[in-house]
Amino acid sequence: MDEELSLRERKKRATRQRISDIATELFAERGFDAVTVAEVARAAGVSAMTVFNYFPRKEDLFLDRIPQAAELFAGAVHDRAPDESPLAALRRLALRLLDERHPLSGVGERYPRFYRIVVASPALRSRAREGVEEVERALATALAQADTADPDLLAAVTVAAYRTVFVASARRLLAGDPVAEVARDHRARLQTAFASLERASAEDGPR
Template sequence: MPDRELSLRERKKRETRQRISDIATDLIGKRGFDAVTVAEIARAAGVSAMTVFNYFPRKEDLFLDRIPEAAGLFASAVRDRAPGEPPLAALRRLALRLLEERHPLGGVGDTFADFWRIVADSPALRARAREGVEEVETALAGAFGEAGVAAPELWAALTMAAYRTVFITSVRRLLAGDAVTEVARGHRERLEAAFATLERMAVVDLDG
């Protein structure tokens, strides 16, 4: 929801959440996930540890703070699509827009390698990232079901598997030191190929 549509109280809550997350990301980026405590993050943000946990149920969520946003974006792409637009076409459009904007959920960006290196080095963050994918998949299945898609859980799983495969390939290339522009080009090509494959499968299963 745009900030202008939020109440003052909700805007302040959103700003507090973002400030806590930004401070946590900075501290963890400098010292590593395991070396930073929630108490330290709370002190740096000028709030209590209880306040931190009110916004982020787990320490891992302080660093992987965009999981709820991802679930909302994927579900909304299906729910709010244009009349007559197939769900997969709406999701393809979303994925390409996130890439074009270099959005943190888009897979490619100048600072993404450092972020994902921290995730790769932490078993707790890797486990939370996997859970996050499942949460997005669940939200997407709900949206598919509302759209009348047959076997919505299956199609949500297939869509997320395709997106995750493209995403992980790009992350590995960034970690290997490949140029961002080249990774972005390959990411777009793989996205187009993945959604083309899903759409060919959907001709029968979604429309039949």
């Protein structure tokens, strides 16, 4: 039964990714606002209802990693080593994403095209802001469960710091800066940001 469920889940994830990939190509060709969900469904060979089963909103077809971001940030806190602080675990996650050139790191050869589509669409920019809030709420919940002092504040400043570094690197990539150079500076800024957060957290002390 577990194997069947695993196979079913893998198929669902593959279908979700295929629909998102097809939608992304259409958005890149014609712009987000010019493409309808019905057109995405036809291109993917599924019904519009199937698309909405996987993606509640059109914007989620493109910004499809928001749930993964929330899961990763919360998971870093939940799954940290017994002697590891939440901030240390989050720092480790941020650096791993960068090393992997994961889409959620914000640094990679292919990502400027993604950023241009977002910048050109008010709907996507709005959804991206909502996504940041969703990640922040998920992280705050995880920090509260970890008995962290003032989890809402810590989640807010951590996500804000990560977003600030992410956006700065995205702007540089859009300007044509070399990826290796952006990645090096991105790492340095992450290290500085988390060092500052850890110092502030240590000054606050435990509850």
